[in-house]
Amino acid sequence: MAEWDGATVPTIDxxxxxxxxxxxxxxxxALNTDPEVIRHLGGAPLPRADSDAIxxxxxxxxxxxxxxxxxxxxxxxxxxxxxxxLHHQETYPDDVEVAWRLASQHWHQGYAxxxxxxxxxxxxxxLGLTRVISMTDRPNAASLxxxxxxxxxxxxxxxxxxDGEEFDAVVHAITADEWRARRARGxxxxxxxxxxxxxxxxxx
Ligand SMILES: CC(C)(COP(=O)(O)OP(=O)(O)OC[C@H]1O[C@@H](n2cnc3c(N)ncnc32)[C@H](O)[C@@H]1OP(=O)(O)O)[C@@H](O)C(=O)NCCC(=O)NCCS
Numbered sequence: 001m002a003e004w005d006g007a008t009v010p011t012i013d014x015x016x017x018x019x020x021x022x023x024x025x026x027x028x029x030a031l032n033t034d035p036e037v038i039r040h041l042g043g044a045p046l047p048r049a050d051s052d053a054i055x056x057x058x059x060x061x062x063x064x065x066x067x068x069x070x071x072x073x074x075x076x077x078x079x080x081x082x083x084x085x086l087h088h089q090e091t092y093p094d095d096v097e098v099a100w101r102l103a104s105q106h107w108h109q110g111y112a113x114x115x116x117x118x119x120x121x122x123x124x125x126x127l128g129l130t131r132v133i134s135m136t137d138r139p140n141a142a143s144l145x146x147x148x149x150x151x152x153x154x155x156x157x158x159x160x161x162x163d164g165e166e167f168d169a170v171v172h173a174i175t176a177d178e179w180r181a182r183r184a185r186g187x188x189x190x191x192x193x194x195x196x197x198x199x200x201x202x203x204x
Pocket of ligand 1: 036037038040041100101102103106107108109110111112113114135136137140142143145146
């Protein structure tokens, strides 16, 4: 298994969603110390070792479960934009959360919504999930707006633990039926062109 193989997961209109590669780690660490990015993520710059560990961990999640918070790359110029994907958030181990984090210079272009659309197609398609959640803190209007664009609706508020830190979270959710109905109406952004269903072990 080539852990840092960067194998493609889905390829959509403007983006390539793929496993982490070693050359993602510098720009990933940079965005994890950008005050704009970390404002709603506890506010403290993420130490380099922790930033690297997240990427390594999610390649392993992809090995094991076919999901993970993986790299987002722009197709036109192969720029690394940030991460998006599916994982089990520690407070909700029986649920799957869709999550996103992009470098601030790549905000306001619809990339998070497009990447998350592909991941939700994967969640409710190949992975066969019946429900996906997403959470943020209430002041994170940008993240709530992504949820709204995707059709996730308010589920509940809760005290959530993330990486050992507690925060007041707003939890949104969407079911497989709701997602399919939206997609049938042409909602969501990004048309899935390629999905390599088995990227485990870099074999796809
Ligand atoms: C959350 C986050 C990913 C949202 O980024 P974003 O750029 O606002 O969201 P999108 O990528 O979906 O872009 C939507 C915007 O692009 C615009 N847009 C431009 N071209 C577009 C296109 N082709 N398709 C869709 N939207 C487009 C939309 O109108 C919208 O504009 P607005 O931001 O002025 O309202 C970003 O703020 C972030 O990384 N924050 C830090 C990390 C974080 O808080 N993560 C969530 C933790 S819970």
